[in-house]
Amino acid sequence: NIHTPDGSISQDEVIEHCHAYEQLIAAEGGIDIALLGIGRMGNIATNEPGSTLSSTSRIILIDQTSRDEMTNSFGTQEQVPPCSITMGIHTLLSAHKLFITAWGEEKSDIVEKIVEGPITDAVPASFIQTHNDAKFFIDLSAASKLTRIVHPWLVTNCEWNDKTIRAAVVWLCQLKQKPILKLTNKDYNENGLSELLARYGSAYNCNIKIFNDLQHTITGWPGGKPNADDTNRPERALPAVKRVIVFSPHPDDDVISMGGTLRRLVQQNHDVHVAYETSGNIAVGDEEVTRFMHFVNGYNQLFCNNEDQVIKKMYADIKAFLAQKKPSDMDTPEVRTIKGLIRRGEARTACTYNGVPLDHVHFLDLPFYESGKIEKLPMGEKDVEIVRALLQKVKPHQIYVAGDLADPHGTHRKCTDAVLAAIDLEKEAGAEWLNDCRIWMYRGAWAEWEIENIEMCVPMSPEELRGKRNCILKHSSQMESAPFLGNDERLFWQRAEDRNHATAELYHSLGLACYEAMEAFVRYIP
Incomplete structure (x- = not known):
């Protein structure tokens, strides 16, 4: 009872095969229910932009955006086929019922276009508006741009x-x-x-x-202002010196998302810890490994008379592996370890620049991340217990966690889930430190909090913004050569600055003070 187009046939047979597939659908009485996802370009099945309302099953060229989306499923873009056989728009709309699914903030823009925008072949899924029995099943993040969510008073x-x-x-x-x-x-x-x-x-x-x-959301004292009336301030005045943990999913999210605030907390003498939840080794290019291995090999030759046999063998093995490595190949444990060391070094350098003591820099290396692939393992008890152990050790007065769940590979969400699960366990256990702890959520390079949700906004001067940029630039492996910059061609420091400028400009346009840039936060209450 399973009828799937045959993707292995020769191209000469495709037209006849698709015609036979349409006949089979008709012979079975048509499609009762079609369950579909949607792509970022508004494609359904693989009907790319330009697909017409009358299109039926056929072969179609997969565009670059869809290829990027398929990378997660195939493991690498090199294995994504250039073409696909797909049901057409007409075929899909002939189904008696349509169920459409979409999850996450990255789908919010296209969901808004499909549901509320004009019907156009530039957004093939917009033709769903013409169907008599179509239902969308989406989470709040995917729905976040719809009028009924953003401006409910209009509908x-x-x-x-x-x-x-x-x-x-x-x-x-x-x-x-x-x-x-x-x-x-x-x-x-x-x-x-x-x-x-x-x-x-x-x-x-x-x-x-x-x-x-x-x-009242604006404050230059993210850790609270000592000896001040804190009635209308986002943070309490006491204790004057707070223990703070900044949880960073990757080894650069702390400075990208809240670099100015982190620096301000240190300068205002709070006891700041930074916890990097994953190694971030997947996001390091092979050329970075080659560069560092050249350095290690050169060091061995110059200072050890080329006698360190371990270094010599590792250098030769890694050089040989990278020379024959295919895009679909998983890195060896040694290569992943080196990539993780590269990111650790960059994170330490950034923390030193911000004045965070190195004994306050924690690399948690949560197990869920170490799959060696883009696709991660499920977040589990081991991840939660590692986070919980740090919380019990530090007993923080402030916790900062990632609230930017639009991360294309889901790492941010899993990391934040691990922190919140650890906090819940501490709450159930009656941990006293939680009674005097506040949790603030930041967003990263993909999006900013909506202004109606912002509860603390920390302004930055031009000099402070430049300091934040310098800190982001310490993560040199994540500049132009980073594998996961995504569809946005701006570098991470550019995205962060544009976002912080936009927040400041929004506040100014509303008649509030004019700042160079601002970082926004939302409080989470367990």
Whole structure:
């Protein structure tokens, strides 16, 4: 009862084979249910942009974006075929029911185009809008750009709370191109926000409330300001010196995501620890290994009279392995270890630049990451216990974790799950240190927190932003040669700066202080 197009036939037979496949579908009474995922370009099955509404089963060329997406499934891009046999748009839409799935923030833009955008062959999945019985099954991250999530007051009766009110006022400011305190009753009435006028009595009252809420998120004291009234501050004043753990999924996420804040915490004399949760060895190019092995071999020749036989043998073995390595080959344990050492060295250099003592730099090397492949192992008890042991040792007053779950390979999510699971176990065990600990979530190079969710925003001067950039640049293996820069051609320091500039500009456009850049955080409550 399984009928799949035969991808092994010769190209001369494809047209006849596809015609026979369509006839088989018809002979079986058509498709009752089609269960489909969607690609980042809006492709369904492998119907790439340009596929027409009338298209049926056929051979199609796979574009570069789809090839990149398939890399996870195939293990390497070199094994992704250039072409695919696929059902057509017409074939799929003839199904009685359609079920479409999408997960994660990386699919949010295309979900918004498919569900709410114009119907066009540039986004083949947009034709689903014409189907009489199609349902999307998506998580909140994939739905995050839909109007019903971003601007629910435009499509339904809205349940007003602090977050939705802040989101509505910011949206109105952007629509009218006005700062918060210049919005009028007329602005609210003409744009469907009269409920807020009824709630607060006037635009003035609502404006002041939201302006103050946003003003109170801004702080130059991410660890709390000693001897100050902390009633309206994101962080408490006491203890004046806090023990802090910054959890970084990869050995550079700390400086990319919160480098300015980390540096500020150190300068304000807090006891800062940085915990790198994975080795990050998958993201090191082979040329970096070659460069470091040349150095080690040269060191052996110059300072050891070329007598260290272990180094000589390893150099020869690794040189031979890399010379014959195919794109689909997994690195040897020795090569992975060297790649991990490269990233450790870069992380230590960055921490030293930021003033973090080296005995406060922890490399957790969580087991789930060490599969040797892009596809990781499931996060398990061993990962959680490693994190928990560090928490028990440090007993932090502040924890910073990655909230940027758009990481294309899922490492951020698994690392954050491990930290939160460890915290839950400590809470169940009645750990006293948790009673005086706050958990802050940062985002990385892929996205920023929506302004309605931001609870702490740390400003940076031009000099501080330059310091953050210098720190990111310490991770030299992650510059142009990094294998996983993704679809965004900007380097990590450029992405981070653009994101931090944009946050500062948004605050300024709303009538708040004008800063060079800002890093944003959301508090997590276990």
